[in-house]
Amino acid sequence: MFRSSFLSFGSAASLPASQFTLTSKSCSIKVVLRRNSSIADHILPQKILPSDSVADFVDKHAPSLTKDASKNPLSEYDRLVKIGRLKNDEYQREIISNLSSLHSSLINYTPPKINIPDISVRNSKFNFKLKNPFSFLLKNKNSDNQNVTSQDQSNIPPGIYLYGDVGCGKTMLMDLFYSTIPIHLSKKRIHFHQFMQNLHKRSHQIIKKHGSNDFDTIPILSAEIAQSATVLCFDEFQVTDVADAMLLRRVLLRTLRPDHGLILFATSNRAPDDLYINGIQRQSFIPCIKLIKNRTSVIYLNSPTDYRKIPRPVSNVYWYPKPGVSYESSAAKGQAQKHVDEWYDYFTQGHPPEHNVELTIWGRKLIVPKSSPPNVAQFTFEELCARPLSAGDYLTLAQNFTSFIITDIPYLSIDVRDKVRRFITFLDAVYDNNGRIAVTAVAPFDDLFVEPELVDSYGFKLKKSEIEAKEETLDEDLDNDILVKKHGFDKKIAKKAAFFAVDEERFAFARALSRLHQMSTTDWVEKERVH
Numbered sequence: 001m002f003r004s005s006f007l008s009f010g011s012a013a014s015l016p017a018s019q020f021t022l023t024s025k026s027c028s029i030k031v032v033l034r035r036n037s038s039i040a041d042h043i044l045p046q047k048i049l050p051s052d053s054v055a056d057f058v059d060k061h062a063p064s065l066t067k068d069a070s071k072n073p074l075s076e077y078d079r080l081v082k083i084g085r086l087k088n089d090e091y092q093r094e095i096i097s098n099l100s101s102l103h104s105s106l107i108n109y110t111p112p113k114i115n116i117p118d119i120s121v122r123n124s125k126f127n128f129k130l131k132n133p134f135s136f137l138l139k140n141k142n143s144d145n146q147n148v149t150s151q152d153q154s155n156i157p158p159g160i161y162l163y164g165d166v167g168c169g170k171t172m173l174m175d176l177f178y179s180t181i182p183i184h185l186s187k188k189r190i191h192f193h194q195f196m197q198n199l200h201k202r203s204h205q206i207i208k209k210h211g212s213n214d215f216d217t218i219p220i221l222s223a224e225i226a227q228s229a230t231v232l233c234f235d236e237f238q239v240t241d242v243a244d245a246m247l248l249r250r251v252l253l254r255t256l257r258p259d260h261g262l263i264l265f266a267t268s269n270r271a272p273d274d275l276y277i278n279g280i281q282r283q284s285f286i287p288c289i290k291l292i293k294n295r296t297s298v299i300y301l302n303s304p305t306d307y308r309k310i311p312r313p314v315s316n317v318y319w320y321p322k323p324g325v326s327y328e329s330s331a332a333k334g335q336a337q338k339h340v341d342e343w344y345d346y347f348t349q350g351h352p353p354e355h356n357v358e359l360t361i362w363g364r365k366l367i368v369p370k371s372s373p374p375n376v377a378q379f380t381f382e383e384l385c386a387r388p389l390s391a392g393d394y395l396t397l398a399q400n401f402t403s404f405i406i407t408d409i410p411y412l413s414i415d416v417r418d419k420v421r422r423f424i425t426f427l428d429a430v431y432d433n434n435g436r437i438a439v440t441a442v443a444p445f446d447d448l449f450v451e452p453e454l455v456d457s458y459g460f461k462l463k464k465s466e467i468e469a470k471e472e473t474l475d476e477d478l479d480n481d482i483l484v485k486k487h488g489f490d491k492k493i494a495k496k497a498a499f500f501a502v503d504e505e506r507f508a509f510a511r512a513l514s515r516l517h518q519m520s521t522t523d524w525v526e527k528e529r530v531h
Helices: 051-066 073-082 090-107 141-145 170-180 192-210 218-228 242-255 282-295 330-348 381-385 391-400 414-432 464-469 476-480 491-499 503-519 522-526
Strands: 017-023 028-034 159-163 187-191 231-235 263-268 296-300 354-361 364-372 376-380 403-409 436-441
Touching: 073 090, 073 170, 090 159, 090 170, 090 263, 090 296, 159 170, 159 282, 170 187, 170 231, 170 263, 187 192, 192 218, 192 231, 192 242, 192 391, 192 414, 218 242, 242 282, 263 282, 263 296, 282 296, 330 364, 330 376, 330 403, 330 436, 354 391, 364 391, 376 381, 381 403, 381 414, 391 414, 414 436, 414 503, 503 522
Parallel strands: 159 263, 159 296, 187 231, 231 263, 376 403, 403 436
Antiparallel strands: 017 028, 354 364, 364 376
């Protein structure tokens, strides 16, 4: 087993390394194994390949590694439309002209050389020592922002900030651009929440290594990011947490400086001026918003098409009993078990199941009850969502397994809001890693979320008398609900999202229902997962 160097983008500067050459039918590639520990190790999960699949992997990816330097976003879009992988969209074509302009400017771009500050040096030059351990959140504006406007930025191509409503094709366009980035430039594509999780983790590692809680990690973090990726692509850019907001502000103010040379491509549901709206200490985040607007071309994708609503063949990855059949009946249990067995066999690709596999996350152990690594992991809903798991736990699962089977999903209500939040976080992690899911549930996802008084204590049965007495209606004022009016969600989804009081949570819930539909399609289930 080894780590393939063309999936690892860390810098080779001053790092011990060993080299060997892979030879396959189509090309020969030199592989460099590096033993560095930096933000590069955490920004992008590195794929482990069994030794007997190396030649196949090289043959499969050699064309993109050695022959595709001349392709650009427009030519690639035309190719995908021609072979039927994409539907021609004039709104998207307008955006692609901007992508092609950035691509052209990258062809001759040479990023500055980045040196990682020595962690052992406590020198005011790098502002390593802070008097207040929390001052890095709100201070050091001068050191982070020095020369942002005074230095010449004419040689640094401006990035792209692409925003628009759910399902309009933002992520597809970013992935299209990412696949055409000139091969002489290092690149990263990562979900924003995963990036922030890894950023906090790396900061903790640096502080622990230095042995002082008042050690300023920003110069090291920023250098490591800029060194590991010249083009950094963020998907689902949104800021809701004050610690994230202040850490991100300082990191971007440094990495987007001319001496770091980072180029940012971000997708978001929000315009830059709406980022971290009404957040704590938002005034301190304003310089970051201004910098994003200054260093990127801000583009609004206003396509009227929601690609998640285009009818597609739907596979039966989601099982639930027929109307009138109890989930707890012996007949339903037999059908549910058959469903689970069939999908487990499909996902596992012949690998035998293992029990109680351990994953290590920040020094903690996460037990996977049943799995066939790295193909599939199986949990009950309670095992996955009743325990106090975090976004980091779910991201680790999504990075380690390509598919998931979740069984025994009950009716959900405001009384189990924490479980619902965890389930949404899990779905986001799986979706963003192109993972697949199969489930057994008491009802279709659109009907799972009900008023608490309608559910029995076990969550698998509704009280019929109350259902008959309380026929669900849609309020007329939902026409002006932000989820309906601005984001285009169905009224039924907007009504079910109402038990979340915070707009960000309501949006996350509605987006989860939209993604669940997309993840049930044949296209999603059968597509190849790429790390």
